[in-house]
Amino acid sequence: MKMKKVLTLAAAFTMAVSITACGGKSATPEPAAPESPSTEAKTSAPDQSAPELKPEDGAKLVVWESKDERAYTDAVIKAFTEKYGVEVTLEEVNPTDQAGKLLQDGPSGMAADVVMFPHDNLGKVAAANLVLPNDSFEAETRDQNTEAAIQGVTFNDVLYGYPRAAETYLMYYNKDLIKEAPKSFEEVIEFSKTFTDKSKNKYGIMWETGNLYFNYPFLASTGGYIYGNGGTDINDIGLNSEGTIKSMEVYSSLKEVLPVKSGDITPDIKRGLFTSGDLAIDINGPWELGTYKEALGDKLGVAPIPAIGGQPAVSFSGIKAWYVNSYSKYPNAARLFANFATSEEAQLQLSELVGSVPTNKKAQESDQIKNDPYVSAFTEQFKNSQPMPSIPEMGNVWAPVGAALAEIWDNNKDVKATLDKAVTQLQELNSGTAGK
Incomplete structure (x- = not known):
């Protein structure tokens, strides 16, 4: 899709939400100790009686996004800030470069709070303990997304990612x-x-x-x-x-x-x-x-x-997903953003803007996807795909x-x-x- 059309669609969406300024992030924050995956995270869903997750006081986030898909993320950021009052800054980083950049900059606190990369990079990142498990939203993530998407963003039986789009040919x-x-x-x-x-x-x-x-x-x-x-x-x-x-x-x-x-x-x-x-x-x-x-x-x-x-x-198939940096100073806010940005509605917005294939099962069955002969064909092929190890x-x-x-x-x-x-x-x- 040409950028002119992308920007037009993005502008139409952003008219529906208030414009909120995005804050920056300190260049040299003191890294927080990363949370290690627990046995519970591997074997059980979150406690449904637990209090609703809320962002930390004064939370400010940085997210990495590709240049080609930032129209979607810009729109999501404004809606997220309106709902949670959390300032979010977007930095353009190619998805294929993000895992390497996280490996280099994560421990020093220089990396984004929320990152996005193709799932075949997950193993080396998770093995280095640089991303947090998707624990607070594990049950709904598993329920709402396809089996292939969940498999793609899981490593050593731990769910890490928040799937947002599938890619196949x-x-x-x-x-x-x-x-x-x-x-x-x-x-x-x-x-x-x-x-x-x-x-x-x-x-x-x-x-x-x-x-x-x-x-x-x-x-x-x-x-x-x-x-x-x-x-x-x-x-x-x-x-x-x-x-x-x-x-x-x-x-x-x-x-x-x-x-x-x-x-x-x-x-x-x-x-x-x-x-x-x-x-x-x-x-x-x-x-x-x-x-x-x-x-x-x-x-x-x-x-x-x-x-x-x-x-x-x-x-x-490749699964593009958001991940929460283990060294984020605001892990709750980061978890909330990753989940918010991968909802059924958000995935449909992303598909409308850039022609991506949703991983959300309800989004795949929506009239928007079914009535698009191109995206629906990719969706059909994705159903018969296998995620890269x-x-x-x-x-x-x-x-x-x-x-x-x-x-x-x-x-x-x-x-x-x-x-x-x-x-x-x-x-x-x-x-x-x-x-x-």
Whole structure:
């Protein structure tokens, strides 16, 4: 969605709330002792008879937010300040940078009170005791959000996050080039044989064939997985399992209709081909929705990823969530903000402004989402997605699997032997013996 539209929507929302000045935060506050996750936090919901949580006297908060989504947070801040009388300052920090910045600045008291990052960063942050458990609002967070969202913001059986949006990818298609969305990759291949012409730079389908993130459906749709036990058991690696091999056979079969090296398929190349009408199908995420709608208008179609091996395609999903800094001087106010900013209403506002997919179950069933053909399609794919593992060892997966995908795609290497090698490399990385 273009920024002009975002700002227009944000202005319309903020007219409904009073404008309240935001206060700053001391540059060198004395860090408060972080609260450690208790056994109770892991095993029980908060006491429903406990007094209502209230912000600390004189509480002032700093929150980190991305530039692209601050219109939503600016609006939420004003509504929150009106309700609780707490001043909130927003600092623009890219979500992918926030976990690292928190690791660096959290103990010194320089980090924001409330931070937001994709859930696959949670493991390293929680292991360093830098975020507080979502304890005061645990029961309602679990009740109101999807199972995948809760799984994503949980680490070692402790709920930490306040989910606000889901992110996955689906199939964009040009209705002028292919009238109906293919239901299976067999149908994709059948169509692409009539459309693909490498000499004219025209392709039936394209996706980043060397990127594990976009290729997870070719690992998981017929029973494969990365780590066992919901992505937490590093001793159970399923990247070379029978289920993975079955899905990867479909992956290999697509080389016939996409005769392009993996390194030559980039986001910019795909975007150019799709918007110019030279690419019929692109597997991509919500970040391209605004550009594709502007370029294709009514010709743009969206649908779940085609079935793989007779099974619904299982995509990777990321959960964006708020987290409370363990070193916050005002943890109650921070908890209140994180919960307030992820309500059903707040998630619908975020979706309206930036096209995000709510994790709140009622929001997903709202007319706003159901009547939006684009967001509703992402919601459907999200329901058949799996959150990326959030354990620190997930960081070891990307390089060996990416290299394996490139070998299989570019050099026609044997699928099983190549994945066996990748698993061995991953085991060495996890055990710390790589290179020894």
